[in-house]
Each structure stands twice: as C-alpha cells, then as structure tokens.
Amino acid sequence: MDSTSTPASSSPAPALSEDILTLPNVLTILRLASTPLLGYLVVQGHMEHACVLLFVSGLTDVLDGWIARARGSYTVFGSIADPAADKALMTVMVLALAYRGLLPASLVALILGRDIALVISAFFVRYRTLPEPKTFSRYFNPRLPSATVTPTQLSKYNTFLQLLLVGGATLLPITPEWFQEASQTPWNMYMALVAITTVWSGLGYLGGGGSAKFLGNKAREVAAKRFKGSKQDKS
Incomplete structure (x- = not known):
C-alpha cells in the first residue's frame, strides 16, 4: 500500500483494527520473552544451553513467518x-x-549504532503518520497502525548474516580447540563481511530505501474512527 488515499471499503481496511494474538504473533512474543534468558546464559558461560535456546528461538522465527504466509494471517503488529x-x-x-x-x-558498536539510528527513524515515522490527536496512548497503541514496516532485501541478508554471526560466536567456544584455531582466519573474514553489509544496509534505510510504507489518509482515518469507537464501547 502506498501513501495515496485508499477508500474505506477497500480490502486492507479491516486489518487496521486487528487481533494481534494470532499464532505467528504469539511465537514472536515468546521469542522476545526468551531473549533475556538467552543473554543471561551467555554471560554466565552456559554456552551449551545457550546454543539450544538460540536454536529454538531461530526455529520460532522460521515458524511464525511460515504460518503467517500459509494462513494469510499477516498483521501490521507482526510486521513491526x-x-x-x-x-x-x-x-x-x-x-x-x-x-x-x-x-x-x-563490530558490536557498528551493529548497535545502525539499529539505534533505525529505531530513531522509526519513532519519527510513527509520529509523522499517526492520525490526530497525537497522544502518548495512541502513539504506542498497536491497534492503531499508521505505517507498515517492510525490510529491504539487503537488510534481510544482513539480518541473516548477523544471526549466523551470533550463532557461530555462541557455538565456537564449545568446539574442539583445533577447530577454533583452524577457523580463526575464515571467522575474521566473515566478521568483516557482516560489518560491510551492516553499514551498507543501514545507509540504504536512511537514504530512503523504502523500509516503511505509509497507510493512506483514508485508511488512517478509518483506523482512528475504529479506535475511538472501541473506547466508547468500553466506557
């Protein structure tokens, strides 16, 4: 959907006030909830357990996308x-x-710096596209979407490479010492590749690579009216 006006009766309109508790979204929420535990396991040096949980987390990432496509249960909440x-x-x-x-x-500073810049950009896009009135509760309400997020192809590649980076760095400490020594040069080259794609994809986003698609004026008005109506029904 582009930024042109869309009739309120068109097919995308019903998705604007959506049920966020779909199976793909639940899997996404569970993946998010398990992240602090995964970080704790790494910090404490429990790399075997961290590898298992990281594998499960990656599996839920694959499953939520597959289920969403198979069932046609795409949601704006899920896209974010x-x-x-x-x-x-x-x-x-x-x-x-x-x-x-x-x-x-x-390398960590480069990855996090790119993500921080993208988060700031996303907050700006959300504020810019949010229907009036722009209040705190409306700003953070996932049932009142104003833009959908679509990763660029390069960003998808970079995300995949970063996930392999994290997986490799988690797995390497529990491999035999001879393997760690033999893989040192290829591993350094791989980290350089991740650094290059991180910078390249970040510049593509910030340069207007089309990561966000604004909902049309009519569509935003429909979402605002539905949000207002739901509040009146609860009162």
Whole structure:
C-alpha cells in the first residue's frame, strides 16, 4: 500500500483494527520473552544451553513467518514485532558475547549504532503518520497502525548474516580447540563481511530505501474512527 488515499471499503481496511494474538504473533512474543534468558546464559558461560535456546528461538522465527504466509494471517503488529524481536535478540546477544570476549567491541558498536539510528527513524515515522490527536496512548497503541514496516532485501541478508554471526560466536567456544584455531582466519573474514553489509544496509534505510510504507489518509482515518469507537464501547 502506498501513501495515496485508499477508500474505506477497500480490502486492507479491516486489518487496521486487528487481533494481534494470532499464532505467528504469539511465537514472536515468546521469542522476545526468551531473549533475556538467552543473554543471561551467555554471560554466565552456559554456552551449551545457550546454543539450544538460540536454536529454538531461530526455529520460532522460521515458524511464525511460515504460518503467517500459509494462513494469510499477516498483521501490521507482526510486521513491526517480528523485526523488533530479531533486533532485541541481536542486541542482547552481541552485548553478551562482547562481554565474554567472543565478539570485537568495534563490530558490536557498528551493529548497535545502525539499529539505534533505525529505531530513531522509526519513532519519527510513527509520529509523522499517526492520525490526530497525537497522544502518548495512541502513539504506542498497536491497534492503531499508521505505517507498515517492510525490510529491504539487503537488510534481510544482513539480518541473516548477523544471526549466523551470533550463532557461530555462541557455538565456537564449545568446539574442539583445533577447530577454533583452524577457523580463526575464515571467522575474521566473515566478521568483516557482516560489518560491510551492516553499514551498507543501514545507509540504504536512511537514504530512503523504502523500509516503511505509509497507510493512506483514508485508511488512517478509518483506523482512528475504529479506535475511538472501541473506547466508547468500553466506557
């Protein structure tokens, strides 16, 4: 959907006031909730348990996308929550791995710096597209969407590479010592690749790569009216 006006009776309108507790969204929420435990396991050096939980977390990420496509249960909340859960996992894991000395601080700073810039940009887009009145409760209400988030193809590749980075850094400490020594040079080259794609994808976002699609004026008006109506029904 683009930023042009969309008739209130068109097919996208019913999704504007949506049920966020779909199975894909529940899996996303569970993945987000398990992230602090995963970080704790890494910090405490329980790398075997961390590998298992990281695998389960990655599996839920695959499943929620597959179920959403199979059932056609796409939601605006999911378009925001799914990448947010990925970023939360990435943030916690790179910090925990850096704390254990398993990732260089410079690479961690690069990854987090890009994500912070994108978060600030997302807050600006949300404020810009939110229907009047712009209140705190309306701003953070997931049932009142004003834009959908669509990752660029390069960003998807970068996210995949970062997840492999986190997985590799978590797994390497429990591999045989000879393997750790033999993989040192390829691992350093891989970290350089992650750094390059992180910068490149970040510049693509900030340069107007089309990461956000604004809902049309009519669509935002429909969402605002439905939100107002739901509040009146509860009163």
